[in-house]
Amino acid sequence: MPAPVRLIVFDVNETLSDMSPLRARFEEVGTPGYLAETWFAGVLRDGLALTAAGGYASFQAVAEAGLRALLPGLDGWHGDLDHAVARILDGFGDLGVHPDIPDGMRQLHAAGLRLATLTNGSATTAERLLSRAGILDRFEAVLDVAAVRAWKPAAAAYRYATEWLSADPAETLQVAVHPWDIDGARRAGLQAAWLRRASPAYPHVMTAPTHTAQDLRELAGMLTS
Amino acid sequence: MPAPVRLIVFDVNETLSDMSPLRARFEEVGTPGYLAETWFAGVLRDGLALTAAGGYASFQAVAEAGLRALLPGLDGWHGDLDHAVARILDGFGDLGVHPDIPDGMRQLHAAGLRLATLTNGSATTAERLLSRAGILDRFEAVLDVAAVRAWKPAAAAYRYATEWLSADPAETLQVAVHPWDIDGARRAGLQAAWLRRASPAYPHVMTAPTHTAQDLRELAGMLTS
Missing domain, CATH: 1.10.150 (DNA polymerase; domain 1)
Structure with missing residues (x-):
């Protein structure tokens, strides 16, 4: 029985943003x-x-x-x-966010879940992305890995986010479209949700996610029902 | 003044093999x-x-x-x-090797340099590649990273090769076309030669090589002259 999710940490590039x-x-x-x-x-x-x-x-x-x-x-x-x-x-x-992101984010925030982002990119770019999408005010923190000088999926990157937010890793859910991000978060002791989007299959070489959803609307439904 | 090079460790995929x-x-x-x-x-x-x-x-x-x-x-x-x-x-x-590889390798071997390979791929595949090219007998060891369970450019991978071959890292030259392999070898205390081939420029985010050559013939000339 996994711990309840209290904090959700989102990857940014491709997970929130549509890079096409x-x-x-x-x-x-x-x-x-x-x-x-x-x-x-x-x-x-x-x-x-x-x-x-x-x-x-x-x-x-x-x-x-x-x-x-x-x-x-x-x-x-x-x-x-x-x-x-x-x-x-x-x-x-x-870039803009995927169409499921604003609704899903508002639903998670309304349910009282803490929201943050953690990106290998720049926090400034992530803030502008969330601001353009009208959802920046739902986020408690918009973090990047510059402070810890290690890219995700190094354990130090996830630890930096949970420590910065005084959160228990076991009660933290990393959300990403990238299996390598899921794998790293799981190895660092977090829960992890894989958004499938167009991916046909989760690669067996990576640690499995604790949650799998088509997109953020579906994940929000799973977490708030 | 760098130490003399006594052992040369070659990357395999793209460095020796033509993957086109x-x-x-x-x-x-x-x-x-x-x-x-x-x-x-x-x-x-x-x-x-x-x-x-x-x-x-x-x-x-x-x-x-x-x-x-x-x-x-x-x-x-x-x-x-x-x-x-x-x-x-x-x-x-x-796959076959690039046209400069057999000549360059024979020249290095004839000059008394120790030769080995270290690949993130499979040593068996590397052995077959070198055998088809008629140069397998010049190599003291054909290694892969399976034993150490860490891919290059982790320091553990280079250390595995130099320890297995009882070589001083400072007298060992890693040869690769990939800047990230050069960077890792340099951080692990080895010398490192970058074969440019078709690359326009060495990326400034990576530790610089100690040697740069167009291909293995040119590098062999630099090391044996």
Whole structure:
């Protein structure tokens, strides 16, 4: 019997934000749209590599370095690298949330649950995202991993959030679309909810979630019924 | 003044092997060839996430889980998932080495340098690759990270190789095309050579290499002149 959930900590990139408009930014600077996914997987690979090796760089720095390594190597691409990097990175500031997020968040907040975010990206960008969606005032804290200099899924990142919020990890629910985030939260002693969205299956190499839902509306229903 | 190099430890995937034929495998099962890069970046992301969280799964297991999560989510793809996964993973067993590798390796071996490999993949697959290239007998050891249950760039992985080979890390040179592998080796106290190949620039977020060369022929010239 798991402990009751009192605090919910949300991942931000892709879990709250819809990153699909970044494809258009890649196309706008003259590269194929699918590069958005290759690049984002590479940013996580590089940031997690640094964490695994005991190092740290900000999401912004890793993301920029990734673009500067990726774009000039493309067959036939002769764009302006500085312009392309700026256009793509600025795209993070324009993203919106998935349609299920505002309703789900209001329902969880109305039920008296504590809400926070924890991102490998920047807390400032996350605050702007939540503000544009009209739900920033529901959040007790908007955190990023800069203070602890270790990216999720390192245990130190989750511990930083629960300690900052004086919460019991066993009563804290990490919510993410990324199985590696679920896996890390579970290993750090938290409960963890996987939002499936378009994913066909949860990978068996990762620790299983304690909750699985199609989207945040469904998860809010499960937690408040 | 760095210590003299006595042992050289090679990364395998992409550093020795030419992985471009995997694109054709993706196309053969009815998916776009560019997915090979997105998938491989995701395999490293997931394996490194497990390492950062204190967990472990084999390259083979992470690679298979990645395909099972990626392929069914593709717009309009209705292939046979088991068949597609098998065809793509079997592709690793058919790769060849880059054209500069055999000559460079023979030159390094002839100069009396100790040679080994260390891969996040499987040592068996690496042995077959080196055997097909006719250079397996130049290697003192063909290692993978299974014994230490931590993927490179965790320090434990490099330490495992130098301890297994009774080598001084300061006299050991890690060779890779991946900046995150260079960064990890440097943090673990090794020297590290970056083979540029098609890369436009070394990312500033990663610890710099001690040696940079276009390919293994050029590196061999630098080390044996």
